[in-house]
Amino acid sequence: MSSPKTYSLNVIDGPPKGFNRTEIQWADHSMNPVRAFDPKTGKTGWACVKVSPGCANCYAENLNRVYGTGRPFTAAGMKGIEVRLDMGVLRGMLRSKPVIPAKAPDGVRRVFWEDMSDIGGEWMSEDWLIEILAWCAMRPDYEHMLLTKRPAHVAKLMRSIGLDDGVAVTKRFMQRWYEHPAKTYPMRGVQPPLWPIPNVRWGTSIESQKQVYRAQELQEIPASGRFISFEPLLSRVDVRSVMKPGSVQLFIVGGESGRSARPFCLHWARSLRDQARELGAAFFMKQMGGVVAMHFDEWNALTDGGTSGSAKFKLGHGHLGRWKPHDSSGGELAEFPDDLQIREWPAPLGVRA
Numbered sequence: 449m450s451s452p453k454t455y456s457l458n459v460i461d462g463p464p465k466g467f468n469r470t471e472i473q474w475a476d477h478s479m480n481p482v483r484a485f486d487p488k489t490g491k492t493g494w495a496c497v498k499v500s501p502g503c504a505n506c507y508a509e510n511l512n513r514v515y516g517t518g519r520p521f522t523a524a525g526m527k528g529i530e531v532r533l534d535m536g537v538l539r540g541m542l543r544s545k546p547v548i549p550a551k552a553p554d555g556v557r558r559v560f561w562e563d564m565s566d567i568g569g570e571w572m573s574e575d576w577l578i579e580i581l582a583w584c585a586m587r588p589d590y591e592h593m594l595l596t597k598r599p600a601h602v603a604k605l606m607r608s609i610g611l612d613d614g615v616a617v618t619k620r621f622m623q624r625w626y627e628h629p630a631k632t633y634p635m636r637g638v639q640p641p642l643w644p645i646p647n648v649r650w651g652t653s654i655e656s657q658k659q660v661y662r663a664q665e666l667q668e669i670p671a672s673g674r675f676i677s678f679e680p681l682l683s684r685v686d687v688r689s690v691m692k693p694g695s696v697q698l699f700i701v702g703g704e705s706g707r708s709a710r711p712f713c714l715h716w717a718r719s720l721r722d723q724a725r726e727l728g729a730a731f732f733m734k735q736m737g738g739v740v741a742m743h744f745d746e747w748n749a750l751t752d753g754g755t756s757g758s759a760k761f762k763l764g765h766g767h768l769g770r771w772k773p774h775d776s777s778g779g780e781l782a783e784f785p786d787d788l789q790i791r792e793w794p795a796p797l798g799v800r801a
């Protein structure tokens with residue numbers, strides 16, 4: 449098998465762009481500076497390669513088909529694509545003013561990088577990672593959430609850019625700092641990055657027991673904080689055999705949404721809630737998704753007893769007579785069973801207000 453192409457750091461220059469708010473419950477902003485350019489068609493969009501069953505109904509791929517390059521998120525779809533870093537997106541983040549109230553009660557604002565791709569994709573090189581971490585360091589009042597399904601690749605890049613002192617990131621940070629002095633951007637209090645960067649939290653996604661190895665790989669990334677997103681959760685998962693207590697500070701759990709959503713069982717969420725307690729992590733119940741498997745008694749409680757039947761499990765899919773969540777992703781906290789109405793936040797990293 450040939451190794452995947454790694455892209456050199458090509459940039460799209462330009463003025464600052466808007467800094468998006470996000471509906472994602474555990475973040476305040478999302479941003480996608482990594483763009484895909486198709487030289488054949490001249491179209492720009494996003495790119496990724498599906499890596500495991502959690503990617504099957506990738507919303508980013510669907511958006512890319514309609515609004516982006518039109519390519520699928522496969523190795524073949526990456527052929528001929530140029531990956532570029534959009535400096536306007538980064539500059540937008542840098543100059544943004546935190547006017548909206550933070551979702552977390554302690555006021556920490558979290559930025560989710562690359563919700564349209566994988567920031568740790570095999571196509572990302574050391575140079576890409578150095579650049580991204582340098583920009584994270586330039587906005588120390590935000591907590592930067594970097595989520596990847598390829599933590600082994602990130603750990604490998606990290607090893608080669610300097611586990612001990614982060615010299616390469618610091619150099620890049622200084623270069624960017626002088627290009628964008630404080631008189632242009634509100635960068636008071638910014639210092640050369642310590643290592644690991646104090647305000648970066650690395651995360652990975654685990655959808656079933658088969659991907660638990662990623663939790664182990666995540667712990668090999670030098671990081672000030674870590675999180676795991678169990679979404680879309682597709683089976684019962686037990687991470688206790690591979691995780692040290694305290695090594696990951698946040699579990700996010702969610703069922704799948706969308707037309708092809710696969711069932712989500714509340715007992716899987718309860719098990720992860722209990723594991724989070726055992727491992728010293730905050731538990732954040734994000735959404736139940738569009739199709740929920742639950743015990744019949746629970747079904748009756750959630751639907752005010754408005755159903756009949758004797759099946760052990762029921763599936764709700766927004767149809768008449770079935771459980772219909774207020775929003776299509778089942779993300780309303782008040783609609784969750786009482787014992788899952790939990791949205792805890794991790795202790796903040798080295799984030800300055």
Ligand code: SF4
Nearest residue numbers: 496498503506565566
């Ligand atoms: S890694 Fe994320 S963006 Fe990439 S294909 Fe999978 S779900 Fe989509």
